[in-house]
Amino acid sequence: MRMQIIRTVIIAGAILLNSITLTFAQDNKFYNAVQQKQFPALQALLKEEDFSAGAYLIYKAVLLNAFGKADSSRLLLQQVRRSVVQSNDTLGYLYYTTKADNSIKLFKYDDAADAYTHLSKHYGAFDKDDNKAEDKESINMWRALKNVKPQTISQPAETVIQLRKDKANLWNINVTANDSVHSFIFDSGAGMSVITESYASLLGLKIVGKGAYPVVSGITGAVTRAKLGIADKLKIGEIEVRNCVFLVFPDSSLSFGNGYYKLNGIIGFPVIKEMGTLEFVKNTLTIKRENATNPYYANMTLDGLKPVIYLQHADELLPFTFDTGAQTSDLSDVFYNKYKMVLDKIGIVTEKRVGGASGAKTMKAVKVPEIILYCMEQKVVLKEANIMTEMIDTNRDIYYGNIGQDVIGQFEKMIIDFKKSYIRLEH
Numbered sequence: 001m002r003m004q005i006i007r008t009v010i011i012a013g014a015i016l017l018n019s020i021t022l023t024f025a026q027d028n029k030f031y032n033a034v035q036q037k038q039f040p041a042l043q044a045l046l047k048e049e050d051f052s053a054g055a056y057l058i059y060k061a062v063l064l065n066a067f068g069k070a071d072s073s074r075l076l077l078q079q080v081r082r083s084v085v086q087s088n089d090t091l092g093y094l095y096y097t098t099k100a101d102n103s104i105k106l107f108k109y110d111d112a113a114d115a116y117t118h119l120s121k122h123y124g125a126f127d128k129d130d131n132k133a134e135d136k137e138s139i140n141m142w143r144a145l146k147n148v149k150p151q152t153i154s155q156p157a158e159t160v161i162q163l164r165k166d167k168a169n170l171w172n173i174n175v176t177a178n179d180s181v182h183s184f185i186f187d188s189g190a191g192m193s194v195i196t197e198s199y200a201s202l203l204g205l206k207i208v209g210k211g212a213y214p215v216v217s218g219i220t221g222a223v224t225r226a227k228l229g230i231a232d233k234l235k236i237g238e239i240e241v242r243n244c245v246f247l248v249f250p251d252s253s254l255s256f257g258n259g260y261y262k263l264n265g266i267i268g269f270p271v272i273k274e275m276g277t278l279e280f281v282k283n284t285l286t287i288k289r290e291n292a293t294n295p296y297y298a299n300m301t302l303d304g305l306k307p308v309i310y311l312q313h314a315d316e317l318l319p320f321t322f323d324t325g326a327q328t329s330d331l332s333d334v335f336y337n338k339y340k341m342v343l344d345k346i347g348i349v350t351e352k353r354v355g356g357a358s359g360a361k362t363m364k365a366v367k368v369p370e371i372i373l374y375c376m377e378q379k380v381v382l383k384e385a386n387i388m389t390e391m392i393d394t395n396r397d398i399y400y401g402n403i404g405q406d407v408i409g410q411f412e413k414m415i416i417d418f419k420k421s422y423i424r425l426e427h
Contacts, residue, residue: 013215030049030051037301039063039067053412058080061095061098062094068376074102080095083104083295089126096118097115097326100115102318104305115360122405139215144213145245150272151241161173165283169405170197171185173236175187175243182203185263187319189269190245191268191306192236192305194254195250195264196253196254197227197248200227277418278289278417280413282412306321307322308399311321311373311380313371313372320401324348324404325404327405328386329401329402333390335387348367349365367385368384375423408425412426413425
């Protein structure tokens, strides 16, 4: 059960939108590296190439944003002269999308709405027509949060939290709010934290904004309307979170199998990314505010409000979305199209039922006996792997699939370091 929620938020929070129409931009190798999320390649290009100081500052800011250093990226953008932004549409677009995304990650919601409003007015050629209404709703949502204080986290140097697996084999944690303890899913793939209407009332969340906002499932395309709720304070173990924003869904949207499986809520990426270093050993989570050592290279970036992991396949480093709230890993049509000749020879045509908060959908796929990937030097084996042959919108033409709990479960230990941008799997 993949909770592919928050497509609106992901698209509004991404560094780039879906399609680029300006031909001159497509010929720019720096821009193409950003568009295809090939940030390791962009790192190398910035070291080797010599180009204008203004362009360098913007691309460096894009890179810092991708590797989770939003504050450093914001400071770098402040050094860019306005004339540089105004003289080149591509650089201007990158400047404002990065500025907007930094604002979201730093919980400066009104600044994000301002930046996206500027984009919609002046850089419409970079966006597909069918996204424009959706982008307008996203701007309205960020604007509705303008009076909400930034989210803050207080935590000890180290804390240990016990995880539990639920019926869907997803990690659950205890969340204390309004003097009561409740079980929530711990989901890195959720672009925002989520709660049902009944639990929002029980926990005393303050509803902000006018009415509800459309949230589109990245898998099915179905729309569910959700309100915005603010938790003044909640605790996860010894960690205290203030001013946590939730999408408040109707109870029925988070109930599956005729009520067999119900969600109270989800602690999503905006909270998780602020915790520092997360070390998972079986069902024990150790959270460290600071990680003293870092012997590993950065293999994780952030696309708006979702983590991306770079895995090796056939001697190529490929980007995949990373989701602790997904039961299984699925490879996308991007993977299928790249390796089609091989996959068609060894695979069988099949269908797979996929779904989320807005319903389910049957999609065409090819199933192969196994796919071998590498996370750093660790071998990852996807047995009976499903490779979608139809496009899932959240993958766009970029991501080669989504990595979930079936991969994580192959290893004794997983480390996610949001400050040093790596995901490490160990036996």
